[in-house]
Amino acid sequence: MPGEHETRIEAAFTKQSATFEQEALNVAFTSGLPWLIGLIEPDPADRVLDVAGGTGLVARALAPSVTRVTVLDATEAMLATGRQQAAAEGRTDVEFVHGDAMALPFPEAAFSLVVTRFSLHHFADPAPMLDEMVRVTSAGGRLVVKDLVSDADLQVAARQDEIERLRDDSHVSMPTAGIVRTWLEQHGLEATRVEQKVIDRPLEPWLEQSVTPADRAGAVRALLRAELDGGDVTGMRPHLEDGELWFHQTWETTVARRP
DSSP: OOOHHHHHHHHHHHHHTTTTTOTTTOHHHHHTHHHHHHHHOOOTTOEEEEETOTTTHHHHHHGGGSSEEEEEESOHHHHHHHHHHHHHTTOOSEEEEEOBTTBOSSOTTOEEEEEEESOGGGOSOOHHHHHHHHHTEEEEEEEEEEEEOBOSSHHHHHHHHHHHHHHOTTOOOOOBTTHHHHHHHHTTOEEEEEEEEEEEEEHHHHHHHTTOOHHHHHHHHHHHHHHHTTOOOOSSOOEEETTEEEEEEEEEEEEEEOO
16 A cells, blocks of 8 residues: 555646646756756667656657667556657657556666656655666666755755745655765765756746645745745745746756666
8 A cells, every 4th residue: 555655646746747748837857858868878779767757758758769668657647648648759669667666567687777857856765766776777787867956055955845845745855966876876886977957947837837736836936035035045046037936956967887
C-alpha cells in the first residue's frame, strides 16, 4: 500500500498531467532540454531508463540519438499523457512503464544510461531510489541526475522549500549544491561532470502548471512580494518584469560513470 506521501505525489502529478505538456506553461522545462542532452552526450548504442520520467520529455528528446528508451513513473495519468504525445510525434521507440522508482522492475545492469530529472526533491530520503538507479546501470554506464538546488544558507533554503511546498505539496526539500555528486560517489560511481544553470522564469505560468490552489498561490505571491519590500530573503530572487513577478531557480546536473 502506498504511504501518505506517495499518495500525495500521485495526486499532485495526476492533477498536473493535463498541464505538463502545455507549451505555454512548460517552456522552462523544454528550454532546458538541449542543455541536459548536451551534458548527457547520448550514444547510439545506449539503452536508456528515464526514472520518475513523467510524460517522458527527456526520454522523447533522447530517443532519436539512442537505441531504446524506457520511461518509468508512478503516476498513470502522466504516462498516459506521455504515450499520447509519443504517438502524436510518431515515436515508436519509447516504452512507458508504471512502477516505483524505489523498487525498479528491471534486472541488474539493464541500462547503459539512467536519467532522472526534478525527482529527488519529492523524496524525504532519495537513497533507495539512487540505490536502484545504480543497480540497473551497467558497468561503464552513466547515471545522470538533474534537480533544483537550494541556497547555501539553511534558513534561506527552508524558505525556498516552504514556497515550493505551497506551490506543490508533494515537494519535500531541494538537495544542496554538490550533494548529489557526494551521494553518487558514495555509491562507488565516478562523477565526471557537475554543471549549474540559473533560470529566470515568470511566476504565474509556474503556478498554473502545478494547478496550485488559489489560497496557496496567493501565499507564494505574498512571500515573494514581501521580499521585494525588504522582507525575508526567499532564495528565489524575485523581481518585476513589466509589473509581473519573476523569480530565479538554480538547476544542477550531475553526470557519473559506473566503473
